[in-house]
Amino acid sequence: MITDTERVSTDAEVIQRSRQEPAAFSTLFDRHAPALHRYVTRRLGDSLADDVVAEAFLAAFRRRDRYDLSHADARPWLYGIAANLIGKHRRTEVRTYQALARTGVDDVVESYADRVESRVSASAAHRDLARALAALTPDERDVLLMIAWADLGYEEVAVALGIPVGTVRSRLHRARKKTRAALGGTDPTQIAEEAEDG
Incomplete structure (x- = not known):
């Protein structure tokens, strides 16, 4: 369940909170996974989209300690990770x-x-x-x-x-x-x- 705090938090704040509370990272997934999935589907087709999006969020979760918190919006970061994964395909x-x-x-x-x-x-x-x-x-x-x-x-x-x-x-x-x-x-x-x- 998404709380009011999670709704108004920037992506950077969510990532920062997820460093102490890993489950908070799911807010980022909820916010951006549908659009990222549509993008990857357009690039690679539906058969690979689920896997690429899952890999992208797993990589983002693992790298969240290195995220530059001065960037409030994580979309460019997530699309960059996805672009690297798309590159493999x-x-x-x-x-x-x-x-x-x-x-x-x-x-x-x-x-x-x-x-x-x-x-x-x-x-x-x-x-x-x-x-x-x-x-x-x-x-x-x-x-x-x-x-x-x-x-x-x-x-x-x-x-x-x-x-x-x-x-x-x-x-x-x-x-x-x-x-x-x-x-x-x-x-x-x-x-x-x-x-x-x-």
């Missing part, structure tokens, strides 16, 4: 994007697409986008997807990946440029919005 991620590019079937998105028309138009866009994502370098893909799917800002991505903000900006610029080129100059965020509106 790069081949699976690229194969997933290549399969999507061939078939146009995205199991994660398909469960939400109720209209046949939106499926048809979105299918072509998903194929092109998947092909573009598979062609990115792992570093470019990490930055692009943390910003697009995890909704992290530049500074948060920099913290998550342990790189300077300028590097985040340059990788994101390259990733967007390559993705737009692969999509014939179309902004991939417009494709997602049109698919949702359709």
